[in-house]
Amino acid sequence: SQQGEEDPQALSIQEGENATMNCSYKTSINNLQWYRQNSGRGLVHLILIRSNEREKHSGRLRVTLDTSKKSSSLLITASRAADTASYFCATRLTGGGNKLTFGTGTQLKVEL
Amino acid sequence: DAGITQSPRHKVTETGTPVTLRCHQTENHRYMYWYRQDPGHGLRLIHYSYGVKDTDKGEVSDGYSVSRSKTEDFLLTLESATSSQTSVYFCAISESEVNTEAFFGQGTRLTVV
Numbered sequence: 001s002q003q004g005e006e007d008p009q010a011l012s013i014q015e016g017e018n019a020t021m022n023c024s025y026k027t028s029i030n031n032l033q034w035y036r037q038n039s040g041r042g043l044v045h046l047i048l049i050r051s052n053e054r055e056k057h058s059g060r061l062r063v064t065l066d067t068s069k070k071s072s073s074l075l076i077t078a079s080r081a082a083d084t085a086s087y088f089c090a091t092r093l094t095g096g097g098n099k100l101t102f103g104t105g106t107q108l109k110v111e112l
Numbered sequence: 113d114a115g116i117t118q119s120p121r122h123k124v125t126e127t128g129t130p131v132t133l134r135c136h137q138t139e140n141h142r143y144m145y146w147y148r149q150d151p152g153h154g155l156r157l158i159h160y161s162y163g164v165k166d167t168d169k170g171e172v173s174d175g176y177s178v179s180r181s182k183t184e185d186f187l188l189t190l191e192s193a194t195s196s197q198t199s200v201y202f203c204a205i206s207e208s209e210v211n212t213e214a215f216f217g218q219g220t221r222l223t224v225v
């Protein structure tokens with residue numbers, strides 16, 4: 001089974017609203033990363049949070065990490081139609097030999 | 113954009129034939145990865161490399177082999193393609209440090225008929 005599981009699997013919101021996606025993982029990590037994928041394209045890195053960090057911001061993105069609960073959340077504020085994409089969390093495991101393991105993704109649709 | 117090129121971008125092949133996908137990078141990054149993406153499964157790691165001639169298995173390595181004879185090239189081979197290997201394949205690269213991001217290629221859509 002996969003290391004990361006995103007929740008919800010799909011999310012539909014109106015432009016201007018906030019979107020929150022969650023990621024749970026199973027084992028100890030060095031860091032957790034969020035990626036975005038537009039339909040038919042490769043993944044693009046959004047933000048990385050280290051295991052000793054609890055919150056990180058980048059523009060309209062806010063990521064939190066709770067290592068005690070083995071979970072992370074990605075908040076996109078004031079969403080735009082252009083934010084429509086799939087979002088994936090990925091983890092680098094402690095002692096994992098630099099493997100980067102992805103979750104199953106959240107499909108976000110932002111409607112006008 | 114990071115210099116990663118996957119070839120071919122699309123391929124249709126018959127069951128039982130060998131297939132090789134190529135990932136070429138111009139970034140001199142140490143780590144290279146092959147993933148497959150299927151609906152409902154997200155991205156699953158097939159194999160990865162941590163240096164020339166140094167490779168290791170991922171979570172779905174059965175039926176696949178890899179080779180890395182040069183820093184810039186990472187080849188994924190399906191020795192005898194099966195319909196279950198129909199998928200979109202992505203190559204990714206990252207630098208040596210743990211706390212660095214990965215850069216992805218544009219993907220190869222493989223159909224096994």
